Amino acid sequence: MQKGDHLFLVDGSAYIFRAYHALPPLTRKSDGLPVGAVSGFCNMLWKLIEDARSTEVGVAPTHFAVIFDYSSTTFRNALYDQYKANREAPPKDLVPQFSLIRDAVRAFDLPCIEKEGYEADDLIATYTTQAVAAGGDVTIVSSDKDLMQLVGERVILYDQMKDKRLGPEEVKEKFGVYPEKMIDLQALVGDTSDNVPGVPGIGPKTAAQLLDEYGTLEALLERASEIKQTKRRENLIEFADQARLSKKLVTLDCETPLDTPLDDLFIHEPDGEKLVAFLKAMEFTTLTRRVAAALETDASEVERASLSVEGAPRGPDLDPVAANAPASGDTLFAATPQGLAERRREAATGEVIDRSAYETIRDAKTLRAWMDEAREAGILAFDTETSELSAYKGELVGVSFATRPGRAAYLPLAHVAADADLLSGPDEAETLGGQVPLGEALDILKPILEDPAILKIGQNVKYDLLVMLRHGVEMAPIDDTMLISYALDASNSLAGHGMDELSERFLGHKPISYKELCGTGRNAKPIAAVEIDKVTEYAAEDADVTLRLWRVLKSRLTAEGLAHVYERLERPLVPVLARMEERGIMVDRQILSRLSGRFAQKQAGLEAEIADMAGETFNPGSPKQLGEILFGKLGLPGGKKTKTGQWSTDVKVLEDLAAEGHELPSRIVEWRQLTKLKGTYTDALPNHMDEAGRIHTSFSMASTTTGRLSSSEPNLQNIPVRTEEGRAIRTAFVAPKGKKLVSADYSQIELRILAHIADIPQLKDAFRDGIDIHAMTASEMFGVPVEGMDPSVRRRAKAINFGIIYGISAFGLANQLAIPREEAGLYIRRYFERFPGIRDYMDETKAYAKKHGYVETLFGRRAHYPDIGAKNPQVRAFNERAAINAPIQGTAADIIRRAMIRMEPALAKAKLSARMLLQVHDELVFEVEEAEVDETITVVKNVMEAAAGPRVEISVPLVVEAAAATNWEEAH
DNA sequence: CGCTCCTAACC
DNA sequence: AGGTTAGGAGCGA
CATH class of the missing domain: 3.40.50.1010 (5'-nuclease)
Incomplete structure (x- = not known):
């Protein structure tokens, strides 16, 4: 060498x-x-x-x-x-x-x-x-x-x-x-x-x-x-x-x-011959072909080599599940909705699911036959399998159907040989039978998926909707078992609404999990590379289970008086959110990268200062190390400990130390804020951008207890706004040339709803008259005039108002205002004296929750609190506060949902091209042609302010503030 | 690699 | 103090 x-x-x-x-x-x-x-x-x-x-x-x-x-x-x-x-x-x-x-x-x-x-x-x-x-x-x-x-x-x-x-x-x-x-x-x-x-x-x-x-x-x-x-x-x-x-x-x-x-x-x-002989003996057909070609060896001329090990241990054969239970139908006349729901529930738990009965659809003729069945049944449980988990970029790999319990099939569309990637599995010819060409399949599927007479049933159907949307198919009408379950059983302690959970709960059956099918982490392989027979079992089972769940759950909606919630607040929102996700919001990569650089510089400076003050280098991001430095090495007075017995170093603790004149804690607070902004926003957001410079979040309709939406991958509902540095991140969310972003948000919507629900005359009057609500509260409580009020007095009243919405406790208020608990208790008592309706509302809500196990919003949405009668006083008190908050937060969530559902038709009717992009709990963000800004704002405000009606007449006005600008920061 | 803990961003 | 999601550290299989 x-x-x-x-x-x-x-x-x-x-x-x-x-x-x-x-x-x-x-x-x-x-x-x-x-x-x-x-x-x-x-x-x-x-x-x-x-x-x-x-x-x-x-x-x-x-x-x-x-x-x-x-x-x-x-x-x-x-x-x-x-x-x-x-x-x-x-x-x-x-x-x-x-x-x-x-x-x-x-x-x-x-x-x-x-x-x-x-x-x-x-x-x-x-x-x-x-x-x-x-x-x-x-x-x-x-x-x-x-x-x-x-x-x-x-x-x-x-x-x-x-x-x-x-x-x-x-x-x-x-x-x-x-x-x-x-x-x-x-x-x-x-x-x-x-x-x-x-x-x-x-x-x-x-x-x-x-x-x-x-x-x-x-x-x-x-x-x-x-x-x-x-x-x-x-x-x-x-x-x-x-x-x-x-x-x-x-x-x-x-x-x-x-x-x-x-x-x-x-x-x-x-040596070509030697190598090919070995590979042939191993039956690695694909690799043999490749190697033979590369080494210019004629594989057919070469004999298999003899191997050093023959007939090693054989694996156990899996016994196929033999039982094939008949699909259960509604053979008896159900006298009441409750009776039907009950019988469906009973029937479902007894059914046995036989995966071996599922079909793999290999040709167009069979596919057409399945679509005929769907037409006959009027329903089709439907599930898409895609190459990636995120719906806006995943490619269609296959779809599965079910037309009645036990009758399900999988249509592979873009499967590849298991050895298409580096690692070889069995050969192409063994695993890949025929696949219907994607275009031909879509031509057959589209009329069914768009047929208004055929109900398409999915589990988290927004996902499938999005995938199909990108293939030019607008699926409708739809039903969603996840959302039906959510309307029925939203709860802060019961299990979630994922299909596997629902299946175990209602069918007593554990479906094949995605992890089992594709593996995780390093061993994960794309579903397109998993053998089709296995995917058939998995995917057809999903459709089958979805259909069975639908039969159980859908009948409950009427039986339990929740059809309205599902039909008016859940189902119609699905396509609206799908379109918002598909649009995405434009982000300026340059702004983010400039900010990132600026943050990095400041961060490095702070790190040096921190190391200097601490007398050693350590990781300021490790609460453990930080605790040791602050309370061990420097001997500062440590306050709280966390659950696990470590020193707490959260902002509160650090700011208290800073207030006593310690420099290090305040540097740490700055460092943390900067690190957060950089790591979570300026550095992470660009990774979510598509080729067009847009970010597509995913809205979840079923992950909160109260009816709020949530946003993830990335979360666009927690983009900074509090600090100036944080707000700079919002300037990166922009409108394309010729357009503006319009942000419209409800002013004080939860307090208004509280004023209405608890029926508090002073609060309602203040809202009707457009008076500063916190100042009014302060004036009532402390007997000071609104004119020339000390800002700190108003601040206290504001904290109390928020506390009320959260199901106030003396402990929480004391924490928030940094005052002794006794003083906080005094404030609360005085608040209740001035606004006795609030105490009544709280007591009534608690009693209602204890009696029924749930509370309701003004629109009938339920949030369940099965633990509200818990022995443990802490658990009980927590559930009580949550139950007090849920009708308020939930009603606000229902109202904005109604606004969103009505928004697109209202804009269309006004011949406006504005497109709704984001929802942030009490705010909607739109992308609007510059020339249409004013008119759009009018329509948007009208729809939002009127969204509670006509079903619910809120006795205080709902007020929406809206503005337009080139970026989100200025529009907000 | 996956889980828990801690912290922090939002309404 | 009500409702969320995300990221880093640390730990154990």
């Missing part, structure tokens, strides 16, 4: 496990031999060789080897008998594959290196050291952190799965230290999977920071007594020897005696 040469070292053992875990466990050869890991391994290796063959000289490997662990006992066990002691034995079906994988490496004509008493890592370390000494470059194909210590100027780690290369800078970024200090860092942190003990309580962040400060592990251990944090100091002293032992365990041996000298690793073209 010489300068300019490039050695590739593949960490074979790690490769095996990655290949094994990345593939479904049941990949087998025709004789039952498990070969999933071999298959994955060969594909990864071939990919690497292919890349190398096509890469330019100088980067491509000149030397190449695959390194394996030889056995589990190494020289490290002599140092520490517990080393890797808790490693589990490899999975049974993997064991017979080990020798096959070595055969594979030989078939590729690559050196297969292993040595008794050493780990693969030691051999890698030794070859690396020698290659660098000879002037060569090294690429280690692995992502094991134990190998990071080898990284250097000429040595990189290559993570093939993620296609990421790690040099010294990347190591530093990942672990906080350069590779030279990795050994010391690992010695401190330890490694649970290898049983390397390390020092308790020290994680990677702390370790990096300590090494940064003290230089080396040895220096740190010697000067451990200087550490300020009590627990950390004690641990470093007590476990110093353990750290030294750990260091020996994690240090790789660079002087392993080598049986194959470095120069013998010189690469050469694999």
